[in-house]
Amino acid sequence: MRLSQFHLNTYKESPSDAEVMSQKLMLRTGMIRKLSGGIYTWSPLGLRVLRKVEGIVREEMDRAGALEILMPAVAPKELWEETGRWDQFGAQLLKMTDRAGREFCFGPTHEEVVTDFARNELKSYKQLPKNFYQIQMKFRDEIRPRFGVMRGREFLMKDAYSFHLDEAGLVREYQNMFDTYSRIFTRLGLKFRAVQADTGAIGGSGSHEFHVMASSGEDALAYCEDSDFAANVEMAEAICADTRLAATQTMEKVSTPKQTTCSDVAALLGIDIKRTVKAVAVVRTDNKFALVLVRGDHTVNDIKLSKLSGMADFRLATEAEIRETMGCVPGFIGPVKSKLPIMVISDRTVAAMSDFVCGANEAKFHLQGVNFGRDLPEADLIADVRNVIDGDLSPDGKGVLSIARGIEVGHVFQLGQKYAQAMNATVLDDQQKAAVMYMGCYGIGVSRIVGAAIEQNFDERGMIWPAAIAPFYISVLPMNAHTSESVKVAAEALYQELSAAGFDVLLDDRNARAGVMFADQELVGIPHRVVVGEKGLDAGTVEYKGRRDAESKNIPRAEFVAWLKALRGA
RNA sequence: CGGAGCGUAGCGCAGCCUGGUAGCGCACCACCUUGGGGUGGUGGGGGUCGCGAGUUCAAAUCUCGCCGUUCCGACCA
Numbered sequence: 001m002r003l004s005q006f007h008l009n010t011y012k013e014s015p016s017d018a019e020v021m022s023q024k025l026m027l028r029t030g031m032i033r034k035l036s037g038g039i040y041t042w043s044p045l046g047l048r049v050l051r052k053v054e055g056i057v058r059e060e061m062d063r064a065g066a067l068e069i070l071m072p073a074v075a076p077k078e079l080w081e082e083t084g085r086w087d088q089f090g091a092q093l094l095k096m097t098d099r100a101g102r103e104f105c106f107g108p109t110h111e112e113v114v115t116d117f118a119r120n121e122l123k124s125y126k127q128l129p130k131n132f133y134q135i136q137m138k139f140r141d142e143i144r145p146r147f148g149v150m151r152g153r154e155f156l157m158k159d160a161y162s163f164h165l166d167e168a169g170l171v172r173e174y175q176n177m178f179d180t181y182s183r184i185f186t187r188l189g190l191k192f193r194a195v196q197a198d199t200g201a202i203g204g205s206g207s208h209e210f211h212v213m214a215s216s217g218e219d220a221l222a223y224c225e226d227s228d229f230a231a232n233v234e235m236a237e238a239i240c241a242d243t244r245l246a247a248t249q250t251m252e253k254v255s256t257p258k259q260t261t262c263s264d265v266a267a268l269l270g271i272d273i274k275r276t277v278k279a280v281a282v283v284r285t286d287n288k289f290a291l292v293l294v295r296g297d298h299t300v301n302d303i304k305l306s307k308l309s310g311m312a313d314f315r316l317a318t319e320a321e322i323r324e325t326m327g328c329v330p331g332f333i334g335p336v337k338s339k340l341p342i343m344v345i346s347d348r349t350v351a352a353m354s355d356f357v358c359g360a361n362e363a364k365f366h367l368q369g370v371n372f373g374r375d376l377p378e379a380d381l382i383a384d385v386r387n388v389i390d391g392d393l394s395p396d397g398k399g400v401l402s403i404a405r406g407i408e409v410g411h412v413f414q415l416g417q418k419y420a421q422a423m424n425a426t427v428l429d430d431q432q433k434a435a436v437m438y439m440g441c442y443g444i445g446v447s448r449i450v451g452a453a454i455e456q457n458f459d460e461r462g463m464i465w466p467a468a469i470a471p472f473y474i475s476v477l478p479m480n481a482h483t484s485e486s487v488k489v490a491a492e493a494l495y496q497e498l499s500a501a502g503f504d505v506l507l508d509d510r511n512a513r514a515g516v517m518f519a520d521q522e523l524v525g526i527p528h529r530v531v532v533g534e535k536g537l538d539a540g541t542v543e544y545k546g547r548r549d550a551e552s553k554n555i556p557r558a559e560f561v562a563w564l565k566a567l568r569g570a
Numbered sequence: 571c572g573g574a575g576c577g578u579a580g581c582g583c584a585g586c587c588u589g590g591u592a593g594c595g596c597a598c599c600a601c602c603u604u605g606g607g608g609u610g611g612u613g614g615g616g617g618u619c620g621c622g623a624g625u626u627c628a629a630a631u632c633u634c635g636c637c638g639u640u641c642c643g644a645c646c647a
Contacts, residue, residue, distance in 0.1 A: 012596060012608070013582050017640050027581095037639070143571090146640090260647055280646050292646085300646060319645055331647045359647065479606055515607035522607095533606070 001472065002495075003508045007044050010520055020216055022454035023148030025463050029524050031450075031471075038145025038153030045524065046450070048471040050156065053449050054135055056187050056468065057158050064180040066131040066160050071113045073137060077103040079112045083422045092140045106139040111419045111441060114161040118437070119425035125165045125435065128427065129173055133160030135446060149451045150407065156447040162440040165429060167416070170438040174206060174414050177442045181210050181410050184444070189466025190453055193406060195221050196231040198303055206414040210444075211406025212452040221406045222388045226399030233403065234303045238384050239393040240348040249355045249369030251336075256366045260331025262296030265357060265366055273297045277350050277358040277370075279333050281317035281326065284310050289317065289325050290343040291335055293350045293358075293379065298386040305385045308345065326361060334359030336367055336376045346379030347386045407452040408445070415439040454525075463525030464547050467568070472506040474498065474564070475526045477517045479533035481509070491532040494542065494560070501561050503568075522547065528567075530560065 007030075014024035015034075026032045031046030042050055058068065074096075080086035086093070086105070094106040107113065114132055122130065135158045145153045160177070164170040178194065185192040190212050197209040209232060211221055223230035231237075259265040266273040276296030282305070284290050290311075294300055305311055319330055325342070326333050335344050335358060350356075357368045372378050392401045417436045419425070426434040450469075457464040467473060476498070478491035495507040506526060508517045521529050531543040531552070542560055545552035555563050 009580095009597090010608095011581060015581070016583090017576095019641090144641095260645090262647075265647095278647055282646095294646080298646095316644075316646075322645080322647085329647090330645050333647060477606095483605075513605060513607080513609070515609085517608095518606085519608050531606080535606095 001504075001506050003506055003510050006506070008520065008524070009043075010523055018148070020147045020150065020451075020455065021458055022150060022451040025454055025458060025523070025525075026148055026451070029463070032149060038142060038151070040149060040152060040154075045471050049450050049453075049465070049469055050447060052469040052471075053188065053446050053453075054156070054158075057184055057444055057446060058135065060180050060184045060187070061133050061158065061160065064131075064176055066133045066162075068134060069114075069117070069132045070134050070136065071107070071110050071117070073107050073139075074104050075107050075110075075113050077105065079116055080105060083112055083419060085112070092142065094139050094141045107136075108138055108140040109157075109443075110134070110159055111161065111415070111439075112423070115419045115423045115425050115439070118161075118163050119420075119423060122163060122425075122427050122437070125427050125429045128437070129162060129164045129169050131160055131162040131173060131177075131440075133158060133442075147451065149447045150455075152447065155445060158444040158446055160442040162442070163420075163425075164438040164440075165427065165435060167438055170414055170416070170440050171206075174412060174440050177412050177440065178208060181412065181442070181444070185210060185212070185410070187468055188449065188453065189468050190449075190456060192409070193221060193223060193230055193404075195223070195406075196235060197411065198232060198235045208412050209408050210410030210412075212409050212449070212456055213404055213406050214452060214455040215405055216455050217405035217407040219406050219408055220387075221404050222392075222401045223404065224394035224396065224399045224401055227394060227396050229394050229396045229398070229401075231395075233387050234301065236388045236401070237395040238298075238301075238348070238386050238388045239395055240352055241393055242349070242352040244352045244372070245354045247354050247369075247371035247374055249371075251367055251369045251371070251375045253360055253362075253365050254357075254368050255364060256332070257364045259366070266296060269357065269368065271357065275353075275356055277334075277353065277356050279335055279359060281322050281330075281333060282311075282314045283317050283321065284343075285313045286310060288343065289321075290314075290345055291333070292385060293335055293344065293346040294386045295347065295349050295353070296357075298347065298349065298389065301385055301387045304383070305345075308381065308383055308385070328359070328361045329363050332359040332361065332363050332365060334361050334367060334370075335379075336370060337361060343381070344377075344379045345381045345383060345385060348382055348384055349386065351379060351382045407448070407455060409449050409452050410442075410444045412442045413440060415441055458525070459548075461519075462523035465525045465527055467527050470504070470527050471524065472526045473504040473568075474528040474530060475506040475508060475521045477508050477514075477521065477529060477531045479514055479531060482511045484534050486537055487532055487534055490537055490557075494530065494532060494557075497561050498564070501565065503564070528564070530555075 009030040011028045014028045018024040030043050032040040096104050138157045139154050142153050162173045192212050194208050194210050197207045220233040222233050222236040256265050259268050262276040262278050263273055266276050273296040277293050278296050280292040280300050282290050322330050354371050356370050360367045390403045394401050420437040425437050429435040454463050476491055476495050478487050481488040498505045527547045540557050541554040542557050543552045544555050
């Protein structure tokens, strides 16, 4: 591509509302332009990257035996009512009405549509298994779209759905997709990790998320260096290997006039924060109060808590509710001698503690030397309700956990019969009986991958694309082509030769100053560049520099294309 | 949904408090200049100051309403 024939429109400044680096850089380079909140136009530059990601995903899905289809983006209400999701999906579902007054939604995901397709197409077990996928724009009316294409309302997604006669078939395809996803992210050139994920309301027996590792990621992941254990912190089990020691102290009230947090209290008393217990007041589904106890340095895991009986819709208590129910201001509440009998849910770690410190249920005081059984009854419920932290024991017993951040770019699910059952999607089995099919679903956020790739690969000058998804593989920058005919001719010849050799080349024929060409090439993140200058030509060389390299190197002009091929191969 | 901020040229911003001819930088156009890290200069084009009402002789500026947009979301004791 000749830059003079392309459309490149870079900015020196990024819009003030851009928050994350990928968003800033995508807007500065003009890869995307915002039309409305969470809705973007992909420019020629941006679309090149998006299409490359899409291409790799498509190739690997095809290779795995999945069959591409294209479903409508708009689906009728009736289909969504079959599964109950018309109402269940909530405000995220963009609904619309046609001229006849019939209601539709813009698909945020396609289980209903594909299951309808499958129940009409698949009549015999002999047609199974099948895996249908599509790559298509989805729309989810996010409460707070942000981070550019990382959490847009409209986004490009690859969604696949597999159909099986039995669970064993589903498990096989699930593994096939898991392996396929690993190949896809490896080919994309991204550092990623597959983690066990919460199956949420969808249920089913298995689910993994694929995350691109980046410090700006929204999800925390727990993984073990010594084994293959990896899970979203949302669901990683917190192990407590400790057993409770006998009490050695007597319970005593201590003055903590301003210390409302565990770390402040620990600092005041000169003790390890691990000897403190914090109490979180929550309101249960039945509107009754409960007190959740976790160690001072731990945090409550909302998802784990919500899975406990009666806690499905729990919420944190308001300050007013705490005052009313506990008779104490927040900051000093605790499980000992509360005003009313309140259900106490203790994390396993807390249950194994002795001689600990907690709020005294009296403003400006805490208690120390507190022990279960003696100073307060054993908790009503002991459960894993905390988030794992760095250094915790791995649930598989093979080492300790580390925590890292990631961006969820893929999710594989064993759906089981949930949708097939609701929509009566059956095939005849070899006994000539109708059998409800088993389903799996497998998603990849194609447009999100573009953002995630930038979050993982940038520096102060701009983006740094993995070669597989770079908008261009190499740029040819002629120095002073406006005055030097020999440079102009040589650059053109090199451009032709590289193109013929199959490279995706960008020739900067704008007659711009060197600084402008360098700045744009680096901002756009083209992984390789070759500078053609008069001095070099006299010596028979061109100047090569990789986007991450500190120094450029001179390569004999005659050997350059072969040299670059070798570099690509390596 | 609740709270807060913002809305002035394509982008980044000033002006608003204290009402009186709408500005700056980048980008864009023309000419000159420069030519290996976003040259320097001269001259230009482009804005119903988010929309609507009100106050006033006069509103970007003050008041009210609406719309859009961005951020934060309780107190994890």
